Amino acid sequence: MNIILLGPPGAGKGTQAGLLEDKFGLVQLSTGDILRAAVKEGSEVGKMAQDIMSSGKLFPDELMAQILGEHIDQLDADVGIIFDGFPRTQNQAALLDDLLSERGKVLDHVIELSVDEDALVDRITGRYTCGNCNTGYHDRHKLPKVEGVCDVCSKSEFKRRPDDNEETVRTRMAEYRGKTAPILPIYEELKIVSRVDGMGGISEVSDALNAILS
Ligand code: AP5
Ligand code: MG
Numbered sequence: 087m088n089i090i091l092l093g094p095p096g097a098g099k100g101t102q103a104g105l106l107e108d109k110f111g112l113v114q115l116s117t118g119d120i121l122r123a124a125v126k127e128g129s130e131v132g133k134m135a136q137d138i139m140s141s142g143k144l145f146p147d148e149l150m151a152q153i154l155g156e157h158i159d160q161l162d163a164d165v166g167i168i169f170d171g172f173p174r175t176q177n178q179a180a181l182l183d184d185l186l187s188e189r190g191k192v193l194d195h196v197i198e199l200s201v202d203e204d205a206l207v208d209r210i211t212g213r214y215t216c217g218n219c220n221t222g223y224h225d226r227h228k229l230p231k232v233e234g235v236c237d238v239c240s241k242s243e244f245k246r247r248p249d250d251n252e253e254t255v256r257t258r259m260a261e262y263r264g265k266t267a268p269i270l271p272i273y274e275e276l277k278i279v280s281r282v283d284g285m286g287g288i289s290e291v292s293d294a295l296n297a298i299l300s
Contacts (some may be wrong), residue, residue: 087112087166087299088191090173090182092270093199094262095255096206096213097284098291101222102199103170105292110299115157116170117150122247124153139249142257144174144265151181158185167191174266179273196273197295199284203259210255217243228288 087110091099103114121139124132131153138145154172161167173179186193212225218241223230230237236244249258273279282294 090169090196095258096210097199103168112166114168117172142254147177179269201284217245
């Protein structure tokens, strides 16, 4: 099973992809996470991505697809993939088509998490992760069980994304509305699109996704 999770910044793509990995034995490929790892590494790709990401604009399509292809090739050939954050443009949708067909894979579901933009600003500006194991938390919606201590690895170093400020978030949303949402009709024609209300709680959204995929 191969799935695309679509939705504006903060819609919950990463949160839900993590839950789907556990439930269905799928592997999440997040192009945002891939670029952030490159920035951390200080590679040429990372240097290029750093400025683009902090502006909220999109990384170039062809290079993004090439990097994604390299990550697909590191996985077991028959594992199902959750594409989190790719495709984001019509061109990327065509490039994903090529990446999949070259590897004998098909797309089974495209799920859009629909949300209210003002609520998203609250979600994104409150978000942080464990600096050691990357578990996600939120100032208001998902605190660690013991204050200041990661539930998973017990470390106490947390970090926030540099692009999680209101100005950059507004640009990221505009990019989603202008470039990403318009790719949905491509998949609607294939009758593989489902929409889930992303404004419910994390477990409600998860139940809705499970119902579509089971
Ligand atoms: P990327 O990392 O993909 O960011 P994004 O699309 O802006 O989405 P986010 O990761 O911010 O949100 P999410 O939907 O994963 O939400 P999350 O689960 O964390 O991309 C970053 C940048 O990289 C882009 O701007 C671009 O520059 C570049 N890039 C990436 N892919 C690219 C591509 N294909 N082409 C070109 N450029 C690319 O949830 C958010 C918060 O809310 C969390 O704290 C979570 O705990 C909380 N939360 C989640 N669900 C709920 C809920 N139901 N109720 C309450 N709280 C919730
Ligand atoms: Mg994410």
